[in-house]
Amino acid sequence: MKKKTTGFRRKEMLWSLLFVTPPVLGFLIFGLTPLLTSFGLSFMSWDMMTPAKFVGGDNFAKMFEDEKFYKSLFNTFYLLLGIPLGMIVALILAIMMNRPLKGVSIFRTIYYIPVISPIIAVSLLWQWMLNFDYGLINEFIWRVFGVQGPNWLGDPNWVKPSFLLMGLWGGVGGTMVLYLAGLQGISSTYYEAAEVDGASRWHQFKHITLPLLSPIHFFVVVMGVIGTFQSFSQMYILASDGGPEYSGATIVYYIFQEAFKYFNMGYASAVAWVLGIIIFIITLIQFRFSKRWVYQD
Amino acid sequence: MAKERRLINLIIYVLLLAGSVIMLGPLVWTISTSLKSQLHVFDVPPQWIPDPVTWANYKDVWSKAPLLHGFMNSAIVVVTVLSVGLFIAAMAAYAFSKFDFPFKEAIFMALLGTMMIPYSVVMIPQYIGFSELGWVDTLLPLIVPGLFGNIVTIFFFRQFMQGSIPNDLIDAAKIDGCGYFRTFTTVALPIAKPAIAAQAALGFMGIWNDFMGPLIYLHTPERQTIQVLIASMQSNYISTSNYPSLMAASIVALLPVIIVFFMAQRYFIESMAISGIKG
Numbered sequence: 001m002k003k004k005t006t007g008f009r010r011k012e013m014l015w016s017l018l019f020v021t022p023p024v025l026g027f028l029i030f031g032l033t034p035l036l037t038s039f040g041l042s043f044m045s046w047d048m049m050t051p052a053k054f055v056g057g058d059n060f061a062k063m064f065e066d067e068k069f070y071k072s073l074f075n076t077f078y079l080l081l082g083i084p085l086g087m088i089v090a091l092i093l094a095i096m097m098n099r100p101l102k103g104v105s106i107f108r109t110i111y112y113i114p115v116i117s118p119i120i121a122v123s124l125l126w127q128w129m130l131n132f133d134y135g136l137i138n139e140f141i142w143r144v145f146g147v148q149g150p151n152w153l154g155d156p157n158w159v160k161p162s163f164l165l166m167g168l169w170g171g172v173g174g175t176m177v178l179y180l181a182g183l184q185g186i187s188s189t190y191y192e193a194a195e196v197d198g199a200s201r202w203h204q205f206k207h208i209t210l211p212l213l214s215p216i217h218f219f220v221v222v223m224g225v226i227g228t229f230q231s232f233s234q235m236y237i238l239a240s241d242g243g244p245e246y247s248g249a250t251i252v253y254y255i256f257q258e259a260f261k262y263f264n265m266g267y268a269s270a271v272a273w274v275l276g277i278i279i280f281i282i283t284l285i286q287f288r289f290s291k292r293w294v295y296q297d
Numbered sequence: 298m299a300k301e302r303r304l305i306n307l308i309i310y311v312l313l314l315a316g317s318v319i320m321l322g323p324l325v326w327t328i329s330t331s332l333k334s335q336l337h338v339f340d341v342p343p344q345w346i347p348d349p350v351t352w353a354n355y356k357d358v359w360s361k362a363p364l365l366h367g368f369m370n371s372a373i374v375v376v377t378v379l380s381v382g383l384f385i386a387a388m389a390a391y392a393f394s395k396f397d398f399p400f401k402e403a404i405f406m407a408l409l410g411t412m413m414i415p416y417s418v419v420m421i422p423q424y425i426g427f428s429e430l431g432w433v434d435t436l437l438p439l440i441v442p443g444l445f446g447n448i449v450t451i452f453f454f455r456q457f458m459q460g461s462i463p464n465d466l467i468d469a470a471k472i473d474g475c476g477y478f479r480t481f482t483t484v485a486l487p488i489a490k491p492a493i494a495a496q497a498a499l500g501f502m503g504i505w506n507d508f509m510g511p512l513i514y515l516h517t518p519e520r521q522t523i524q525v526l527i528a529s530m531q532s533n534y535i536s537t538s539n540y541p542s543l544m545a546a547s548i549v550a551l552l553p554v555i556i557v558f559f560m561a562q563r564y565f566i567e568s569m570a571i572s573g574i575k576g
Binding site: 017031048096116118134260 | 330393398420421451481543
């Protein structure tokens with residue numbers, strides 16, 4: 001009898017292993033192998049035509065001498081500003097919507113539409129919105145303030161703010177939905193107790209709402225950093241060839257150009273590794289620090 | 298008190314309404330521009346309601362770029378990746394959530410680790426590999442990796458199955474002589490339906506809107522996905538300042554997603570919220 005059970009268990013185990021085989025294969029073929037290959041490539045020079053050459057650390061040395069690399073790195077870090085910006089606006093919206101108001105679900109849908117819209121369509125739309133002479137934004141600035149608006153996509157100082165503006169419009173709805181779910185999960189007893197103790201609205205917000213939403217702050221920041229470090233499509237549309245003075249190129253855009261425009265496969269792999277390590281370190285730091293401020297129940 | 302509350306509600310309504318105008322304004326403006334003739338697009342002050350209304354821009358982009366091919370190609374990628382990929386992911390999640398097997402935790406952690414690898418690190422070796430296979434300029438590099446099940450989806454399904462498939466039900470099926478695979482298809486899958494629908498909605502959006510992968514691999518216009526075609530509109534099909542046609546193209550890219558969104562809205566917003574909190 002006992003032997004039969006183990007036979008049955010064994011069969012079940014084999015089936016389970018069979019069921020998880022495809023993702024494991026996928027991981028090996030499309031994850032691990034390319035990862036290791038990329039590491040190897042980063043020490044080589046290869047244009048996919050002539051044979052690959054081992055060049056040691058040359059790619060990394062070249063990187064730190066290339067102005068475009070620094071610029072794209074700086075631009076990418078600059079765009080991180082969009083994360084706190086988006087969080088503040090999203091939280092305000094979520095708090096306003098977390099009331100028994102009629103028609104709130106319609107508002108929620110409206111704010112969410114840009115989130116699901118294809119980034120290409122959104123970028124083209126903003127290209128027109130931000131047009132220097134005829135764009136709606138500058139038209140609005142002229143009407144309200146009576147001054148000529150900036151040359152958003154043509155002036156190196158305004159390209160990144162353009163991305164932030166567009167990112168805010170396109171992303172705030174997603175963060176808002178997360179905050180809304182978080183707010184709905186906060187038990188009203190906390191607020192009732194605070195009310196009894198005579199805490200003001202501001203104190204309730206500061207000492208109850210904000211800390212209890214910390215898992216969501218954390219999630220939004222971590223995903224936001226990863227997302228920002230991978231941003232590419234909007235730059236491809238709005239800042240062709242990196243934009244004026246390369247002010248609109250992100251690190252992924254730089255990698256893309258090196259790999260698929262100039263076919264510097266080795267060099268591009270080296271830059272990609274640097275990017276990967278930056279993302280890894282930042283994420284690691286965030287998880288380390290999260291223990292200090294993220295509230296877990 | 299009640300009066301104060303009503304006043305606050307009113308203020309919030311006004312603020313949310315103003316926000317909605319900001320959110321919808323650009324979209325309305327895009328539609329409006331797409332229905333104008335080139336002659337009226339630079340009118341000062343800008344006209345929100347086009348007069349006369351013209352559909353010529355839509356005809357223009359449709360005849361100049363192979364948009365029908367673009368739709369077909371995008372649809373092929375979405376349908377194959379979702380139908381196979383979701384099934385495979387559900388299988389893996391079922392095993393992870395309900396059974397014990399050797400190295401279970403290690404395998405799961407390794408898979409989760411892939412989430413940490415940025416696409417730009419693996420895209421170059423992947424490109425080299427696919428070009429060795431002669432798959433460049435075909436849809437295969439976009440389809441095949443998706444067939445092995447996405448780890449985020451597996452994670453989501455696992456969370457769902459752990460909570461909503463009772464072990465007793467699986468045991469009952471076993472006692473009735475139902476095999477492992479059949480228990481999965483007849484017991485687990487039907488229960489997991491809401492989770493699958495949520496991931497299908499999100500997956501559709503992700504794959505349909507994907508740009509970088511298709512851009513790298515697809516070069517012949519007839520083989521490109523809709524996003525790549527729309528993105529190359531300015532450089533290949535219409536002049537740079539032809540905003541009416543450009544906006545028509547952008548609406549064409551937007552419409553299918555918006556339609557799917559309204560059909561499956563519940564799943565979108567719920568799954569965003571669920572995965573957000575649990576992630």
